[in-house]
Amino acid sequence: xxxxxxxPNNKPLLPKKKPKRTSKRxxxxxxxxxxxxxxxxxxxxxxxLKEVPQVIPNKNxxxxxxxQYMNYYLYRVICKxxxxxxxxxxxxxxxxxxLALNIKDIDSICVGLRNKMPKDKTTLDKVFKKGINLLKQLxxxxxxxxxxxxxxQFKTFIREKMSPEIIEGDINSxxxxxxxxxxx
Numbered sequence: 001x002x003x004x005x006x007x008p009n010n011k012p013l014l015p016k017k018k019p020k021r022t023s024k025r026x027x028x029x030x031x032x033x034x035x036x037x038x039x040x041x042x043x044x045x046x047x048x049l050k051e052v053p054q055v056i057p058n059k060n061x062x063x064x065x066x067x068q069y070m071n072y073y074l075y076r077v078i079c080k081x082x083x084x085x086x087x088x089x090x091x092x093x094x095x096x097x098x099l100a101l102n103i104k105d106i107d108s109i110c111v112g113l114r115n116k117m118p119k120d121k122t123t124l125d126k127v128f129k130k131g132i133n134l135l136k137q138l139x140x141x142x143x144x145x146x147x148x149x150x151x152x153q154f155k156t157f158i159r160e161k162m163s164p165e166i167i168e169g170d171i172n173s174x175x176x177x178x179x180x181x182x183x184x
Contacts, residue, residue, distance in 0.1 A: 028155055032135065032138060033139060039073075042167050042171070046062075046067055046070060065175075067128070068181045070171060071101075072181055073170060074135075078097070078131060083150065088141050093130075094134065097130040097134050100123070114180065
C-alpha cells in the first residue's frame with residue numbers, strides 16, 4: 001500500500017493574542033497635562049516678576065503685564081481649537097470662561113482683546129484658572145482628535161510646547177506683536 005505522507009499542521013495550538021494597544025487619548029493625555037503644568041508654572045513665575053522688557057510701553061506692574069499675556073495666550077489656544085471644545089465639553093464651562101474675559105456671546109469668541117484685558121490680579125488669576133480647568137477637562141474625555149479638522153494640529157501644538165522656555169518665548173513674541181492688552 002502506498003501511503004502519502006501527512007502534511008504537517010502548521011496552525012498554532014492557541015490563537016495568537018493581539019498586543020494591547022493604548023488609545024490615542026492615553027498617549028496624548030500626559031502631553032496635555034505637561035503643557036498645563038508648564039503654563040501654570042510660567043504663570044506662577046510671573047507673579048514675582050520685577051522687570052519687564054523695554055518693548056512694553058505699559059504703566060502696569062510687570063507681573064500684571066505678563067499675566068495678561070499668559071491669559072491672552074491661553075485664550076488664543078482655546079479660540080484656535082474652539083470646535084473641539086464646543087463639541088466635547090459642556091458649553092456652560094466655556095461660557096463661564098468667556099464671561100470672565102467679558103465676552104458675552106459664545107459666537108463672538110475669537111475677537112481681538114487689545115485694550116480689553118482686565119488689569120487687576122484677582123480677575124487675571126480667576127480667568128487663568130478657568131482657562132486651565134477648561135483644558136484639563138479634555139484630559140477626562142475620550143477624544144478622537146483625528147475626527148476634527150484641526151485635531152492633529154492641536155496635538156502637534158501641544159507636543160511643541162513641552163518646556164516653560166518655549167512658552168516664555170511665545171509670550172515674549174506676543175508682547176512684541178500686541179503691545180497693549182490692558183483696559184484703557
